[in-house]
Amino acid sequence: MSPRPSAVVRTLDRWIGHLDMDAFFAAVEQLDHPEYRGCPVIVGGLGPRGVVSTASYEARAFGIHSALPMAVARRQCPDGVYVKPRFLRYREISEHVRSIVRRYASAIETISLDEAFFDLSEHGPDPTEIHRVARSLKRDVQAETKLTCSVGLAPNRFLAKLGSELDKPDGFTMIAPDDIREILDPLPVSQIWGVGKVTAKRLTSLGLLRVKDLRLAPLDLLVRELGSIGRRLQQLANGIDETSLSGEVDSKSISRESTYSFDVSDWDEIESEVRRLTAQVAGSLQAENLVCRVVRIKVRYPDFKTITRQAQLDVGTDSPHVIETLALDLLRHRVRLTDQGIRLLGVGLGAISEASARQLPLSPDWL
DNA sequence: TCTGGGGTCCTAGGACCC
DNA sequence: TCTGGGGTCCTAGGACCC
Numbered sequence: 001m002s003p004r005p006s007a008v009v010r011t012l013d014r015w016i017g018h019l020d021m022d023a024f025f026a027a028v029e030q031l032d033h034p035e036y037r038g039c040p041v042i043v044g045g046l047g048p049r050g051v052v053s054t055a056s057y058e059a060r061a062f063g064i065h066s067a068l069p070m071a072v073a074r075r076q077c078p079d080g081v082y083v084k085p086r087f088l089r090y091r092e093i094s095e096h097v098r099s100i101v102r103r104y105a106s107a108i109e110t111i112s113l114d115e116a117f118f119d120l121s122e123h124g125p126d127p128t129e130i131h132r133v134a135r136s137l138k139r140d141v142q143a144e145t146k147l148t149c150s151v152g153l154a155p156n157r158f159l160a161k162l163g164s165e166l167d168k169p170d171g172f173t174m175i176a177p178d179d180i181r182e183i184l185d186p187l188p189v190s191q192i193w194g195v196g197k198v199t200a201k202r203l204t205s206l207g208l209l210r211v212k213d214l215r216l217a218p219l220d221l222l223v224r225e226l227g228s229i230g231r232r233l234q235q236l237a238n239g240i241d242e243t244s245l246s247g248e249v250d251s252k253s254i255s256r257e258s259t260y261s262f263d264v265s266d267w268d269e270i271e272s273e274v275r276r277l278t279a280q281v282a283g284s285l286q287a288e289n290l291v292c293r294v295v296r297i298k299v300r301y302p303d304f305k306t307i308t309r310q311a312q313l314d315v316g317t318d319s320p321h322v323i324e325t326l327a328l329d330l331l332r333h334r335v336r337l338t339d340q341g342i343r344l345l346g347v348g349l350g351a352i353s354e355a356s357a358r359q360l361p362l363s364p365d366w367l
Numbered sequence: 368t369c370t371g372g373g374g375t376c377c378t379a380g381g382a383c384c385c
Numbered sequence: 386t387c388t389g390g391g392g393t394c395c396t397a398g399g400a401c402c403c
Contacts, residue, residue, distance in 0.1 A: 044371080051371050053403095066403080072368045112374095112403045196401050228377080229400095251374075259371060294395095304370075308397060346372090 015120040015130045016245070018152040018160035019101060019141070021094075022169035024114035026056035027147050028090055029083055040064070040080040042073055047261050049343075053085055057169060087113075097141055097149075104137045109245040117157055117245050131174055138172060158193055158241035165191070180239035185212035192236050194229065202226065211237045250352075254292070256280045257346030263302050265341030271328060277347040278327050282320035289355045291316030295326040298346035299335050306344070309334040316353055323349070 021027065025043040030036045040059035044052040050070040062077040073080070094113040101108055105118035123133050130153060138151050150171040152163025159180065163173035166183075175183060189208060190200045206225060208214050214222075215237040222230030235241065256277045264270060274297065285292060296310040309330045317323065327347050 047371095049369085049371075051369095053371080067370080069369055069371095072370095075368085115403070194401065198400060253374070255373070257372060306398085310396065312395070344371090 013121065013125055014155050015123070015125075016154060016157050016160040017105070017118045017120055017134055017137075018157070018164045019097070019116050019118065019137075020150045020152075020161075020164045020168065021097065021114040022148045022150060023054055023056050023060075024147075025054035025085055025090055026059070028086075028093060029081075030056060031146055032089070036081050040077050042070075042077070042080050042082050043085050044070055044073075044082075046070065046082060046084055049259050049261060090114075093145055093147070096145060100140045100144060101137065103140070104133055107245045107247060109247060117160065119245055120153070127174065127176060134174075135172065156239075156241040157243055157245070158236050159239060161193060162187075162191065184237065184239055185210065185215070187211045189214055189233075192233060194236070195233065199226065199229070199233075252352055253348055253350045254281050254284050254290075254352065255296070255298075255346055255348030257298060257344060257348075259300070259344045260342075263341035263343050265337065265339060267337065270337070270342065270345060271331065273345050274327050274331055274347060275324060277345065278324040279320060281347050281349050282318065282323050285318045285349060285352070290352050291318045291355050292323075292349035292352050293317075294350035295323055295330070296346075296348040296350060297327050297330045297335070298344070298348065299331075299342050300344035301338070302340045302343050304343075307335070308348075310350070312351075316351075316355075318355060323347075 026041040029041050029043060030039075038058065039056075040062060041056040042052055042059050042064060043054045044050050048071070052064060052066055052068045052070060052073050054066060055064040055068075055073075059073075059077060059080055062080070064073045064077055064080070070082070074082070090113050098108065098110065098116060101116060101118050105120055106122060107119040109117040111117065120130050120133055123129055134151055134153050138149060141147070141149050148170040150164045150168035152160045152165070152173050152175070154160040154163050154175040155177055159175045162183075163175050164171065167173045187210065189195050189203045189211060192211065192214070195203070202225060203209070203214065206217070206221070208217055214233060217234065219231065219234060222234055224230075226233065258273070258277070293313045293316050294310055295313070296308055298306065298308045300306045311326050311330055313322070313326075
């Protein structure tokens with residue numbers, strides 16, 4: 001179970017960057033609305049059950065952060081500027097940023113509208129040169145978009161992302177191989193990619209609070225307690241991450257869901273919402289010339305218990321009628337509706353493939 | 368304080384087949 | 386009558402990420 005030596009060699013001769021736009025949605029709003037600059041800006045759902053998507057740094061000073069319920073945010077910062085997200089605008093700027101990154105890196109992996117990995121290995125192994133190239137990239141982003149970003153540079157993805165988090169906003173962090181242990185060891189385990197609330201709690205109960213604890217923990221203990229992710233976490237704790245950039249990947253599912261402002265128990269209303277959501281997912285599917293073989297619905301009850309029910313098709317489809325029929329069927333026969341009603345309804349499509357794959361090549365006639 | 372919406376990946380159990 | 390092992394596919398739920 002010792003790491004293969006080739007892994008170490010590979011790790012040392014790669015330079016991966018991670019770029020993270022600072023408080024992206026809020027920063028765009030401040031860019032487009034000069035009167036918002038210097039104000040606490042909170043972007044997110046404005047309904048009674050909305051949550052914060054992004055808070056500007058001014059708003060973070062009030063303790064506001066992503067995923068915080070809007071109701072709480074409004075209490076903590078009554079004078080803030082509250083706005084709905086404008087995804088089309090964010091996408092536009094996001095594409096501009098990616099075009100800048102592509103000038104410097106051949107391989108790029110988009111994580112979200114505000115984050116991307118890129119590979120600078122082609123600029124050679126010399127850290128001084130890599131540093132210069134990445135600085136120039138960061139300068140171009142700021143000059144052309146008037147927005148700041150934070151950049152991390154390291155021998156692998158995990159460390160590059162960590163680097164961009166260590167110094168923000170407007171940060172620049174380069175993690176050289178010799179610095180890895182010193183940087184990682186004192187960090188809380190929750191800083192590791194893939195350690196969320198649940199895993200952090202489990203690690204804490206094992207007495208593993210810092211990355212160093214995780215690095216030195218017996219592997220069999222980690223595997224026993226956490227399964228396969230235990231092994232993976234210890235690798236990361238050692239600064240080892242051999243995953244390569246995935247490039248541009250096709251999405252494997254499409255879904256739309258919506259949370260009602262108030263719980264709904266009226267069956268007709270629920271059915272018409274299924275129809276509305278179905279039309280949207282089917283529209284996305286057709287717009288990208290795709291077909292799906294799985295239709296799924298999702299229901300969340302007032303107590304937050306969430307269920308999904310899915311059905312499979314023998315052949316791929318992009319027909320709104322077929323999808324709607326299946327979705328309504330799942331709803332009518334597989335979902336229990338109580339007097340309490342439901343708080344969320346969702347429709348999803350899975351097993352997605354190109355529309356050209358819809359029909360099996362039964363006959364070789366066309367050859 | 369009361370919990371969005373869009374995804375990905377993993378796991379476990381059951382059905383089914385050989 | 387008691388009891389195989391392996392493999393695949395499907396479903397549902399859960400953790401995690403931004």
